[in-house]
Amino acid sequence: MNALSDFELLQGCIAGRRRSWNAFVERFTRYVYYLIRLTAQKHATEFGPEETADLHNDLFLALMEDDCRRLRAYRGDNGCSVRSWVRIITIRRCLDALRKRRKLVSLDARDEDGPRGPTLVDDGPDPLEAMLQQADAERREQLEELTDGLSESDRLLLEMIYVRKMSADAIAAVLRIKKGALYTRKTRLIKRLRKLATEAGLTDP
Numbered sequence: 001m002n003a004l005s006d007f008e009l010l011q012g013c014i015a016g017r018r019r020s021w022n023a024f025v026e027r028f029t030r031y032v033y034y035l036i037r038l039t040a041q042k043h044a045t046e047f048g049p050e051e052t053a054d055l056h057n058d059l060f061l062a063l064m065e066d067d068c069r070r071l072r073a074y075r076g077d078n079g080c081s082v083r084s085w086v087r088i089i090t091i092r093r094c095l096d097a098l099r100k101r102r103k104l105v106s107l108d109a110r111d112e113d114g115p116r117g118p119t120l121v122d123d124g125p126d127p128l129e130a131m132l133q134q135a136d137a138e139r140r141e142q143l144e145e146l147t148d149g150l151s152e153s154d155r156l157l158l159e160m161i162y163v164r165k166m167s168a169d170a171i172a173a174v175l176r177i178k179k180g181a182l183y184t185r186k187t188r189l190i191k192r193l194r195k196l197a198t199e200a201g202l203t204d205p
Contacts, residue, residue, distance in 0.1 A: 006082035014068050025060055031083070032056050032090050039094040042173050047097070059093055077151045088152045091174055095159065147193075154189055161186065 009027065012020025036055050040046045047055065063070050074085055147155055160166045172182045
């Protein structure tokens with residue numbers, strides 16, 4: 001099984017081959033644990049041993065759910081390797097776990113005079129945010145639906161910028177790319193969203 005590529009192992013998992021699944025889990029287990037710890041560190045926190053193990057186990061269980069629906073969703077778009085795809089899914093689940101954890105913290109416990117949280121990737125005017133602010137409820141909902149056609153990596157980038165409001169340094173660290181490449185990806189992504197929004201009649205050309 002070690003001679004098989006990541007994609008061949010994934011296909012074996014989809015076909016229901018137990019040996020392929022065991023090899024897939026063995027191949028990516030250490031990587032997933034590493035990503036869980038790294039994501040926590042980038043957000044100035046940590047997951048305890050039990051929580052880390054739960055995240056690891058939940059991730060692989062999720063990949064098996066609904067007849068391996070998530071595994072079947074892998075397309076390898078834009079040169080995204082299976083390893084990169086696993087990284088994206090793992091980071092998203094870690095961010096979800098952090099979000100749920102923070103929901104348990106009372107807003108009253110925040111120090112209003114304390115330092116502000118992470119900022120957007122840049123401080124300049126953003127065309128996507130402008131569209132969201134100008135759109136009414138129905139148009140905003142339609143615009144958000146446009147993201148369904150994006151790749152996992154693009155949706156993750158949008159989440160980190162507009163939902164998590166992470167800084168450029170934090171995003172670049174999570175994605176393991178340079179800040180220059182990050183700005184390029186963001187610019188291309190916004191252009192694509194604007195094109196999709198225009199085609200859907202949500203904004204002027």
